[in-house]
Amino acid sequence: MAVGTMTFAPLVPWPLLALACVALLSFTAWTLVLRKRSRPQQPWKPAALRSAAVLLLLLAALRPGWTGGQAQTGTADLDVFFVVDTSTSMAAEDYKGTSPRLSGVQQDVMAIAKELAGAKFSLITFDNKATVRVPLTQDATALQTAMATLQPQNSRYAKGSSVTGAAQLLKDRLQTARQQHPGRPALVFYAGDGENTSAEAPSPMDSANVAGGAVLGYGTGQGGRMKETSNADAGYVRDRTSDTPQDAVSRMDEGQLRTIADQLHVPYTHRTGTEPTSDMLSHARPGAITAMTPDGPGRVELYWLLALAAFLLAIHEPLRHLTALQSLRPAVRKEPTP
Template sequence: MTILPIIPWGLLAAIGIAVIAFTVWAIVRSPQTKRRVRFTAFRGAAVVLLVLAALRPGWAGSEARTAVADLDVFFVVDTSTSMAAEDYNGTGTRLSGAANDVMAIAKELAGARFSLITFDNKATVRMPLSQDATALQTAMTTLQPQNPRYANGSSVTGAGTLLKDRLKAAREQHPGRPALVFYAGDGENTAAADPAPMPVDANTVSGGAVLGYGTGQGGRMKDPSDTAGGYLKDKNAGNSQDAVSRIDEGQLKNIAAQLHAPYVHRSGNEPTADMLAKAQPGALTPTVDDGPGRVELYWLLALAGFLLAVHEPLRHFTALREVRGQS
């Protein structure tokens, strides 16, 4: 259990000791009826409970929610065909893993403005900056990997120019507002040319992370045109075996270095807190401080103090009625 006192704890301790001493003195200073002794003890106990409530006792265990009102968060999500590979947390698709992490980050950074950029053959702004987390969830829920019929090679840095433009526009609109970038992909570059460097000015990025999905063993991808649920075939093997996509962590780490952000591999077994802890938390300044993952107990003490003190106004009301009845 921990305490987060609203005023210095030493002052609260002094007040508590003074209240206890005064209560004992009031009881023993002169003979009193049992009823008066009980009332005096109740008053003292109520004040002590309020002093304890001011200490704000609690313990870890609740769900932490961070409200970040002055923060822009850009999600850059790979939607190329390889993101349909089924090697995330068992047999889940890589894109499903990215969707889970995007919404987990949005939940932790409630109150920020979110933007979603996706890329395969081309980059697209799926959602401009907005505080509407429901719209973000809808966009991520409906997101699908590119149909291989229309795939002609994608670059892992294909969203770089669009991200640069969006970051610049956000900075011009709100100078000084921190921006986080979370890039989610598998690093598989299928374009004919090597990926161009990310044109993003690292000074415009206050934090974030590059999130990698997939395994070295790789995963197969369902063929959306096969109604029987078959998998895409490897053209290089004469379509005699299923195609397998493998993560390229080297490419992802290069992107992370260019963005000056950490690289984090996501397999579905790590908590969101681990991911955010590496995302330069200095930029994640909460506007509401409830303590990380904290169960507050002060209200129980305050309620108990109220119940002990509620007899006072009732006693005065009864006495007033008796006086009026005698007049």
């Protein structure tokens, strides 16, 4: 396998990493000088090893690598953002009959990731607030783990959510991705039921920097009941707005979803669990993306070597304390001679 030039794909903007490195080196130098002046007999090696371990982790965050290997060239130059609604309504049991809506999202997201193998993926979720669950990465396993553990918001903490609650966070992430990799297309797949429970009107989604994608809708007009938590034994959310409380029913709002699709300039598709994955991707890819080929240039990741070296340096600390503990011996009390 031939390798080429060194490249970097930082997990966070490199100026922040550079600032952290400078701060670490300055703090280490100041600490060692202060230690030498005030406590010259105290060993300096442990502090230096700890700082070296942190420095290696910061360098690993730059994600160095050699060009080489193989990748699917049709998708290797794509950033794919999944924006997933995790509000309580996504627990409504009207997907494929009686399954929670979020289970459909989990299946579809991983199906898309499989079709776009080689791309970088990011997962953003929103309910009362928006959160980046997975930053842009080519590690599909990280995305799979995050999706497998994703749960709807506990009804106890639900305070009303906007269907565009992730609009600003998505906009910021798209801008950052474009600044780091100019010209790299970004796809956005929005997955939700369109039910807006916020007292405020949804803010519009910004289509800037969005090259394609789709809005995926889940649920039915008839709606479904929602479990209070993901626990199988949990009760259903109750509607207590009337004198006779009953199980609350969540109904999808396709009108809201179509509006979001129009704002992002991407197609809308209703997902019921019977449609093929091609329905989500038939109009989602930007026209600049070429057909996939299995033998395009890839990238050999080297960050794990730096992480391993940091681990080997850091393990010295617990070993040092363990050795110190083992060296301690209980004092032997001498009995007075008669």
